[in-house]
Amino acid sequence: MSSIVAIVLEALKSNDSIISAESQMMTELSQLVCAGVAQACEQLDDDLCLGHKDYRIIHKDQRHITAMFGDVVFKQRLVKDDSGRLFYPFDEKVGLATGRRFTPMIMAKVAELASLTVMRTTAKAVDLLTPFSMSAMTVDNLVREAGQELDTVREAEAKYVTVEVDRRAVPQLFIEGDAFEVKLKHGTQVMVHRVQISEGVTQSGKRHQLINRHSITGLSHEKVFDEARSYIDQHYDLRETCVLTGSDNGSGYSPKAFKELVPGAARWAHVLDDYHLNRKLKERFSMMPRDLQDLLRKSVWTGNKARTEMVLDTAESMVQDTDSGDSMCSEWLDNLTKLRRYLDRNWPYIEALSNRQLDRRGLGSCESNHRRYTYRTKLQGRSWTRSGLIAELRIIDALQNDDCLSSLEATAFLETQIKPEVKTTLRSLQLFGPAPTTHQGAYQGRIALYASTSSGTGHLAHIFN
Numbered sequence: 001m002s003s004i005v006a007i008v009l010e011a012l013k014s015n016d017s018i019i020s021a022e023s024q025m026m027t028e029l030s031q032l033v034c035a036g037v038a039q040a041c042e043q044l045d046d047d048l049c050l051g052h053k054d055y056r057i058i059h060k061d062q063r064h065i066t067a068m069f070g071d072v073v074f075k076q077r078l079v080k081d082d083s084g085r086l087f088y089p090f091d092e093k094v095g096l097a098t099g100r101r102f103t104p105m106i107m108a109k110v111a112e113l114a115s116l117t118v119m120r121t122t123a124k125a126v127d128l129l130t131p132f133s134m135s136a137m138t139v140d141n142l143v144r145e146a147g148q149e150l151d152t153v154r155e156a157e158a159k160y161v162t163v164e165v166d167r168r169a170v171p172q173l174f175i176e177g178d179a180f181e182v183k184l185k186h187g188t189q190v191m192v193h194r195v196q197i198s199e200g201v202t203q204s205g206k207r208h209q210l211i212n213r214h215s216i217t218g219l220s221h222e223k224v225f226d227e228a229r230s231y232i233d234q235h236y237d238l239r240e241t242c243v244l245t246g247s248d249n250g251s252g253y254s255p256k257a258f259k260e261l262v263p264g265a266a267r268w269a270h271v272l273d274d275y276h277l278n279r280k281l282k283e284r285f286s287m288m289p290r291d292l293q294d295l296l297r298k299s300v301w302t303g304n305k306a307r308t309e310m311v312l313d314t315a316e317s318m319v320q321d322t323d324s325g326d327s328m329c330s331e332w333l334d335n336l337t338k339l340r341r342y343l344d345r346n347w348p349y350i351e352a353l354s355n356r357q358l359d360r361r362g363l364g365s366c367e368s369n370h371r372r373y374t375y376r377t378k379l380q381g382r383s384w385t386r387s388g389l390i391a392e393l394r395i396i397d398a399l400q401n402d403d404c405l406s407s408l409e410a411t412a413f414l415e416t417q418i419k420p421e422v423k424t425t426l427r428s429l430q431l432f433g434p435a436p437t438t439h440q441g442a443y444q445g446r447i448a449l450y451a452s453t454s455s456g457t458g459h460l461a462h463i464f465n
Helices: 002-014 018-049 089-094 104-114 119-129 136-159 221-235 255-259 274-285 290-301 305-321 326-354 368-379 386-401 404-409 411-417 456-464
Strands: 056-067 070-080 172-183 189-198 201-204 207-210 214-218 242-247 267-272
Touching: 002 018, 018 056, 018 070, 018 089, 056 104, 070 089, 104 119, 104 136, 104 386, 104 404, 119 136, 136 221, 136 386, 136 404, 136 411, 172 221, 172 255, 172 368, 189 221, 189 368, 189 386, 214 221, 214 386, 242 255, 255 267, 267 274, 267 326, 274 290, 274 326, 290 305, 290 326, 305 326, 368 386, 386 404, 404 411
Parallel strands: 172 242, 242 267
Antiparallel strands: 056 070, 172 189, 189 214, 201 207
16 A cells, blocks of 8 residues: 555646646556556466476476556466366466466456447557557457457357256247348448347336347357257246237248247247338339328238238239339339238238237337347448458347356356367378378488497408408
């Protein structure tokens, strides 16, 4: 405490400006804290290594860790246990991956900043607000590393139950899915798939918020739905739950695809997404008078099939009686035909919109929640590689689910508990090739010019003389 007071007092006395004094205090206090943390880390390493009969100390290595308060440099021991495993007890105790420089908190904070703005702006913010600095390239590498670790954690959670979770029995569960398009480098377009799971909506004033929302996003439709299925199986008991699903019924988001996510639900109903339905009505029926548009919208939203057919027949007769050119009439009739087919095809799921027995207040937010993703990947995307886009999507998912920091902390555990799958490729030529042999190396030898007469080389020299 006395050293802190001395640093602050000296800074205030030696500077006329509070800005320069604060700048000096920030630097010196950070150095003081880092020195104290380094001393504590070495003491912890002593406690972990010394006195353990099953540890054989190999040597000491210098460790460099960057935390929120600055750079910490200390020495730690590399040990070998009775099983022959080499490891650093300090890294294993605090949960740091071997060779990792940045702490999980820094990775989480930088990843959160990078999910809102470009890498250069993130690097500038780190430089201004922390005792250390990093370049835009370092930010990009850190974001990729964080995204890759989050992807590893999500895959592990889908395959293994790492912790015991009580399966919740909720009255209603809402599942929505949709996709949007993102441009990669060199003009390539990819589809980003999303599944959103929630338990309903709560209202605080005018603000609505989803209850226990969980988002899963990725470039693979199959992978996203597999993760959603695993999450539901691990967290929910659906035997007494009414599950409501919603989508635009497009490719990959059919009612059947959502029904397969909840095979054990007490009740299941699928609803056509109201955003896409309203957009389709505006797109195909915009040439009609306003009162007829309102009547069609009311008929559809109330599930009145007969009135909907009557409105479409009226619109068709109006188009045929109009004095517009043949091309215009043909285009309008084509729009009415497509709209009629669209409504007929999706009518069972449109009727669910008017079913008053279904509490649908948790559906319809998936499209608006795209904005958190599209703002970063489209408006501020600049350009993406496939791996960089996957990392950014994983980070935004973790921030939306409020488990970014806890997931990054779990990486060290996964590295020791779950072994990565090693893929081997067998080529046809390997089946008929010779068996591999161990190479002995080249034999080396020399003939000395002057050797003893009793040696073999001496006898040989005597013969030629």
